[in-house]
Amino acid sequence: xxxxxxxxxxxxxxxxxxxxxxRAAQLGAKTVVIEKSFVGGTCLNCGCMPTKFLWQALKLxxxxxxxxxxxxxxxxxxxxxxxxxxxxxxxxxxIRKGMELILSSYSIDVVKGTASFKDKNMLSVSxxxxxxxxxxxxxxxxxxxxxxxxRGFDFDGNKIISSTDALSLTKIPKTMxxxxxxxxxxxxxxxxxxxxxxxxxxxxxxxxxxxxxxxxSEEIKKNLSRQGVEVLTSCVNSLNNADKYExxxxxxxxxxxxxxxxxxxxxxxxxxxxxETNEFCQTNIENIYAVGDxxxxxxxxxxxxxxxxIAAENAVKGNSLKINNKVILQVVFSMPQSASVKVVDFSNYxxxxxxxxxxxxxxxxxxEGERAGFVKCAVDKVTQKPLAFWLLGAHSDExxxxxxxxxxxxxxxxxxESFFHPSLSESLLNxxxxxxxxxxxxxxxx
Amino acid sequence: xxxxxxxxxxxxxxxxxxxxxxRAAQLGAKTVVIEKSFVGGTCLNCGCMPTKFLWQALKLxxxxxxxxxxxxxxxxxxxxxxxxxxxxxxxxxxIRKGMELILSSYSIDVVKGTASFKDKNMLSVSxxxxxxxxxxxxxxxxxxxxxxxxRGFDFDGNKIISSTDALSLTKIPKTMxxxxxxxxxxxxxxxxxxxxxxxxxxxxxxxxxxxxxxxxSEEIKKNLSRQGVEVLTSCVNSLNNADKYExxxxxxxxxxxxxxxxxxxxxxxxxxxxxETNEFCQTNIENIYAVGDxxxxxxxxxxxxxxxxIAAENAVKGNSLKINNKVILQVVFSMPQSASVKVVDFSNYxxxxxxxxxxxxxxxxxxEGERAGFVKCAVDKVTQKPLAFWLLGAHSDExxxxxxxxxxxxxxxxxxESFFHPSLSESLLNxxxxxxxxxxxxxxxx
Numbered sequence: 001x002x003x004x005x006x007x008x009x010x011x012x013x014x015x016x017x018x019x020x021x022x023r024a025a026q027l028g029a030k031t032v033v034i035e036k037s038f039v040g041g042t043c044l045n046c047g048c049m050p051t052k053f054l055w056q057a058l059k060l061x062x063x064x065x066x067x068x069x070x071x072x073x074x075x076x077x078x079x080x081x082x083x084x085x086x087x088x089x090x091x092x093x094x095i096r097k098g099m100e101l102i103l104s105s106y107s108i109d110v111v112k113g114t115a116s117f118k119d120k121n122m123l124s125v126s127x128x129x130x131x132x133x134x135x136x137x138x139x140x141x142x143x144x145x146x147x148x149x150x151r152g153f154d155f156d157g158n159k160i161i162s163s164t165d166a167l168s169l170t171k172i173p174k175t176m177x178x179x180x181x182x183x184x185x186x187x188x189x190x191x192x193x194x195x196x197x198x199x200x201x202x203x204x205x206x207x208x209x210x211x212x213x214x215x216x217s218e219e220i221k222k223n224l225s226r227q228g229v230e231v232l233t234s235c236v237n238s239l240n241n242a243d244k245y246e247x248x249x250x251x252x253x254x255x256x257x258x259x260x261x262x263x264x265x266x267x268x269x270x271x272x273x274x275x276e277t278n279e280f281c282q283t284n285i286e287n288i289y290a291v292g293d294x295x296x297x298x299x300x301x302x303x304x305x306x307x308x309x310i311a312a313e314n315a316v317k318g319n320s321l322k323i324n325n326k327v328i329l330q331v332v333f334s335m336p337q338s339a340s341v342k343v344v345d346f347s348n349y350x351x352x353x354x355x356x357x358x359x360x361x362x363x364x365x366x367x368e369g370e371r372a373g374f375v376k377c378a379v380d381k382v383t384q385k386p387l388a389f390w391l392l393g394a395h396s397d398e399x400x401x402x403x404x405x406x407x408x409x410x411x412x413x414x415x416x417e418s419f420f421h422p423s424l425s426e427s428l429l430n431x432x433x434x435x436x437x438x439x440x441x442x443x444x445x446x
Numbered sequence: 447x448x449x450x451x452x453x454x455x456x457x458x459x460x461x462x463x464x465x466x467x468x469r470a471a472q473l474g475a476k477t478v479v480i481e482k483s484f485v486g487g488t489c490l491n492c493g494c495m496p497t498k499f500l501w502q503a504l505k506l507x508x509x510x511x512x513x514x515x516x517x518x519x520x521x522x523x524x525x526x527x528x529x530x531x532x533x534x535x536x537x538x539x540x541i542r543k544g545m546e547l548i549l550s551s552y553s554i555d556v557v558k559g560t561a562s563f564k565d566k567n568m569l570s571v572s573x574x575x576x577x578x579x580x581x582x583x584x585x586x587x588x589x590x591x592x593x594x595x596x597r598g599f600d601f602d603g604n605k606i607i608s609s610t611d612a613l614s615l616t617k618i619p620k621t622m623x624x625x626x627x628x629x630x631x632x633x634x635x636x637x638x639x640x641x642x643x644x645x646x647x648x649x650x651x652x653x654x655x656x657x658x659x660x661x662x663s664e665e666i667k668k669n670l671s672r673q674g675v676e677v678l679t680s681c682v683n684s685l686n687n688a689d690k691y692e693x694x695x696x697x698x699x700x701x702x703x704x705x706x707x708x709x710x711x712x713x714x715x716x717x718x719x720x721x722e723t724n725e726f727c728q729t730n731i732e733n734i735y736a737v738g739d740x741x742x743x744x745x746x747x748x749x750x751x752x753x754x755x756i757a758a759e760n761a762v763k764g765n766s767l768k769i770n771n772k773v774i775l776q777v778v779f780s781m782p783q784s785a786s787v788k789v790v791d792f793s794n795y796x797x798x799x800x801x802x803x804x805x806x807x808x809x810x811x812x813x814e815g816e817r818a819g820f821v822k823c824a825v826d827k828v829t830q831k832p833l834a835f836w837l838l839g840a841h842s843d844e845x846x847x848x849x850x851x852x853x854x855x856x857x858x859x860x861x862x863e864s865f866f867h868p869s870l871s872e873s874l875l876n877x878x879x880x881x882x883x884x885x886x887x888x889x890x891x892x
Contacts, residue, residue, distance in 0.1 A: 015867065022886040044809070048868050052813045057516040064510055064520055070503040071529030074510055074522045083517030095809045105889035302867040309862065309886065325863045339866070363490070363541045367498045398841060401864070401871035402848040408864040409855035416755065417771045418847070418854040420785070421461065421748040422494050425847035440468040440755065443551035 004109070006032045008315055009123055009136035011115045011260070014041020016292025016304030017142030018099060023312035024140075025106035032109040032134060034125055039103070039110065040096050042144050042293075043301045046164040049095065051187055053088040055333045058194040062335075069369045081195055082170040117261035120285050138287050138315035141262070141275060142308060145254035145293040150179070153239060153250060160248045163188065169247075172197045177245040179238055180252040181208040181231075186220060187333040188249055193229045194335065200230040200245070202238030209332065212340065213390045215376070220334045220392070223372070227335065256294050270296060280319040281311035289315055302329070326408045331397045336373050339400035342388040343407050351381040355435025357427045359393045361442055364422040370394035377431035384413055386432050395424055403428050450555070452478045454761055455569055455582035457561045457706070460487020462738025462750030463588030464545060469758035470586075471552035478555040478580060480571055485549070485556065486542050488590050488739075489747045492610040495541065497633055499534040501779045504640040508781075515815045527641055528616040563707035566731050584733050584761035587708070587721060588754065591700035591739040596625065599685060599696060606694045609634065615693075618643045623691040625684055626698040627654040627677075632666060633779040634695055639675045640781065646676040646691070648684030655778065658786060659836045661822070666780045666838070669818070673781065702740050716742060726765040727757035735761055748775070772854045777843045782819050785846035788834040789853050797827040801881025803873045805839045807888055810868040816840035823877035830859055832878050841870055849874050 007029035010021045017033060018040070025031045038045045067074045103110055111134065113127030123134045147162035149155050155162050161169075163184055174197065178189045181203025193199040201224065203210070207217040208224075208231065221231050232238060242248055256274045263269070268276040268284040274296025281289045289311035292304025310321045328346075331339040358374040359365035373393025379386050389403035402425050406414060414433075419426045426441075433439040453475035456467045463479060464486070471477045484491045513520045549556055557580065559573030569580045593608035595601050601608050607615075609630055620643065624635045627649025639645040647670065649656070653663040654670075654677065667677050678684060688694055702720045709715070714722040714730040720742025727735045735757040738750025756767045774792075777785040804820040805811035819839025825832050835849035848871050852860060860879075865872045872887075879885040 019886045023884070026884055026886070026890075043867075049809055049813060052810065052868060053516075056813055056815075057518075060509060060513055060516055061518070063506060064513060064518070067506055067510060067522070069533060070499075070506055071531075071533040072503075072507070072510070072522060072525060074520060076513075077519040079518060085517075087515060087517040091812045095812050098807060098809075102887070102889050300867075302862060302865055302872075305867060305886070306862040324861075326861070327864055329864065329866055331866050361544060363495055363544075364498065366537045366541050367495060367502055369502075395841070395844060397866055398844055398848075398869055398871050400866055401869055401874075402844075402851055404864040404866075405848055405851040405857070405860075406855065408861060409852065409857045411851070411855045414851075415770075415772070415854060416748060416752040418773055418775065418850040419748055420775055420777050420843055420846055420850075421489075421746070421751060422498060423777075423844055423847055425844050426748075428847075438469065438472055440465045440472070440751070441548070443548050444472075 004032065004132070004134050006030050006134065006136040008138045008140065008312070009034065009134050010140045010142055011123070012041055012142035012144055013039045013110070014142060014144050014292060014304060015043045015301040016308040017041065017140065019305040019308030020140045020142060020291055020312040021108050022102060022106055023309045024316055025108050027313065027316040029316045032111055032136070033103065034111045034113060034115040034123065034134070036112070036114045038096060039099050044092060044095060044099070046167050048301055050088055050092055050167050051191065051333065053091055054084065054191045055187065057084050058191055058335065061194070066369060079195060081172050085170050115260050117265045120265050120287060138289065140311050140315060141288065141290040141294055142292050142304065143257040143260065143294045145299060146257055147251070148253045148255040149250055150239070150252060153248065155250070160250065163249070163251050166249050173246040174198060175245045176200070176247045176249055177202065177238060177242065178249045178251060180250065181205070181233065182251065183209065183330070183332045184251040186224070188251060189224060189229045190227070190333065190335050193227055200232065200238070202232045202235040204234070204236045206234050208233065212330070213376070216338050216340065216390050216392055219373070220332070220338055223334060223336070254293065254299060256296065258294065272296070279322040280314045281307050281323065282314065282319065327404050329400060329404050331400060333397070336370070336393050337396040338392040339396040340388070340390045341400055341404045341407055346388050349380055349387055352378045352387065353381045353435045354378055355431045355433065355439065357431040357434055357439065357442065359424070359427065362424060362427050364424050364426070365393070367422065368394060368424070375427045375431040377428065377435050379432060379435040384436060386411060386414060389428060389431070399425055399428065450478065450578070450580050452476050452580065452582040454584045454586065454758065455480065455580050456586045456588055457569070458487055458588035458590055459485045459556070460588060460590050460738060460750060461489045461747040462754040463487065463586065465751040465754030466586045466588060466737055466758040467554050468548060468552055469755045470762055471554050473759065473762040475762045477552070478557055478582070479549065480557045480559060480561040480569065480580070482558070482560045484542060485545050490538060490542060490545070492613050494747055496534055496538055496613050497637065497779065499537055500530065500637045501633065503530050504637055504781065507640070512815060525641060527618050531616050561706050563711045566711050566733060584735065586757050586761060587734065587736040587740055588738050588750065589703040589706065589740045591745060592703055593697070594699045594701040595696055596685070596698060599694065601696070606696065609695070609697050612695050619692040620644060621691045622646070622693045622695055623648065623684060623688065624695045624697060626696065627651070627679065628697065629655065629776070629778045630697040632670070634697060635670060635675045636673070636779065636781050639673055644674070646678065646684070648678045648681040650680070650682045652680050654679065658776070659822070662784050662786065662836050662838055665819070666778065666784055669780060669782070700739065700745060702742065704740065718742065725768040726760045727753050727769065728760065728765065773850050775846060775850050777846060779843070782816070782839045783842040784838040785842040786834070786836045787846055787850045787853055792834050795826055795833055798824045798833065799827045799881045800824055801877045801879065801885065803877040803880055803885065803888065805870070805873065807876070808870060808873050810870050810872070811839070813868065814840060814870070821873045821877040823874065823881050825878060825881040830882060832857060832860060835874060835877070845871055845874065
């Protein structure tokens, strides 16, 4: 049996584990990453990135079909979905090579296999019958989550499928029931419907994205319906009609990947079996940290990256960095995209004024042929500080970052000279000015 | 002779005049705008907007031609440029209708004609032989600029043309010499070359965009060359070969539109005949303000909009708002776009560290098929504050607004949790972290 000793061992190479490993190595730690599948984790291999490629392909398809808006005459042959998938996989593989190159440039060892705790400093890694013991001063758990199924409807990889299974399809099914109207369900319904599948999207709550602004949610529902998706809300028994569909895609949630002996060494978990961490990303076992999905705070890639950097720095240099999120940021790849960002204590503000700027009032949106959607902004009535933005429209996934910087840096107001004209981004300014009753780019309110 | 009396009269309905008029009306002023041509001024009718449409059309053309990157098989018929122009003009006309609607919703009178000062409160407006006197307590000059020609090469609207003339072409010339390698020259060369014209771009200084970062400038030059544009720098005698070209487009600068009696009433002008204004956007004549291009501070639409709002508020409520620009922002519609933003006192910082993040290292750039270009960031070595960003790449014109908000709000650092992943915008964060030697998304520096 081999044995290796490290300053820092990281379990998982998704966004959280990857960032943790690189930051630890940057700080001089001898670092190993244990990965049971592909470098990049869920985000790169069966999450954000492959779905974004398909979404982007769909967007381009629509752009080509609407190119007459620029006076063009173009023709798109019927899409061969497996060709799109091939291109997607080539892109993913190239991005993965880039990540592997970064790990190797920092002399970070990558051990392929399944980790399990022997004690608080010792991991045993199994790979096709071979075992390797890894001894580490500090261990960072970044094992992520996996799709959850529904009782009685276990994933079979054929008819009842997870988001991971859906992304391995190389042919568009004729019919699909998507169960779960959260961000992933909406994204999947948008993509599969866009490429020709007859999709029903079922959500048990009263609206899609139950925690999102009602107007955004309603608009997403309308757009999905226009795109041919049958959207069912307040629908608790969609699976009663399971026979009707070629595929049942269940995207009702994700559960922690925690089956590697953390209970044995006494790592505390929550009621739903996520790993408990403090503000330093540290578990109850002093030398063990946990970041990203497995820590259960916010199952999003950038949260994982942020926590990965914090945990690595604390693990190597002693606890000093705290999680200090100033904003809550969300993006949904509906068509068009939607996004929102709020200051973390937004619900504490009672005296709020709302502004709205539709993209039909943006010259740049005309020019881009992207007039659907709007920006909404909430400002504090007393201080006039912007507190939240909601976006629906083209490039919302980029524009939301501008909104986020405004909120994260506690801007007292937004100044026009800090926005390029003509840009879509100006719409953030216009919405905030509308909230203050002084937008110059909208007709007078009646 | 008719006579009308107003609280505020605005000369010109471009971005500055339009914003000034609407803000004045919002503050309760009885307001008139005098426009000698089309509502929207240079920006809407023969500047930013029509060029952006053509640029966007070119971008779509290239996207269609590269759609095999998504596994698509598409065909674009040869572009009929006049069809593109028709679509462009329809869009411009729709945007103009929107602006007219806004003016009318605020009961702002729009008087068509050429204004001239009779005294400091009285304007005479002539239109096809008819005259109207307008009396106003406050007058805001927003008359803009017009293209300058070069001595011996006066615009003839046929062979020797201005940017305005170029935008009225409905056929792509075979050959064109573009004189002037600033933002407009680069944009024009990009567009006309992209639609099939053989373009030579000549700049008398040693680099395109003489005041821009050398690396950005060099990269734009390389991209233009790849796109088939012949780029000549340090070229003072390009016009010696004027005979060789079907069209000579002169875009070496713009001169103030000031031929309406401002000298007669004693409005002070600069050596280059722009109107002198103080920090309140006020001229030396107390009741007369001037905004935008004619004030000569920064010949850009958003500067005009900002000054328009400031001048209107000061004119109506008494001087209180000052121009207080915190950043200097520039965008150039090369292909791909480039942009930069700096804190206004950037040149005072001596102890600066530079970071760079190429889009080839961005997963999202792979997904979008937009791997050309990079983000550079300058941070203060002592405080770690970001001070400047330079971008070259797709969506730089939107991404620069995110960078701008970071600088305008004096962010002490940039936090990862305020960026959505995967986005191109994250590249700003990555470049700033590279400047601090801690970017986790790049291989170790050797």
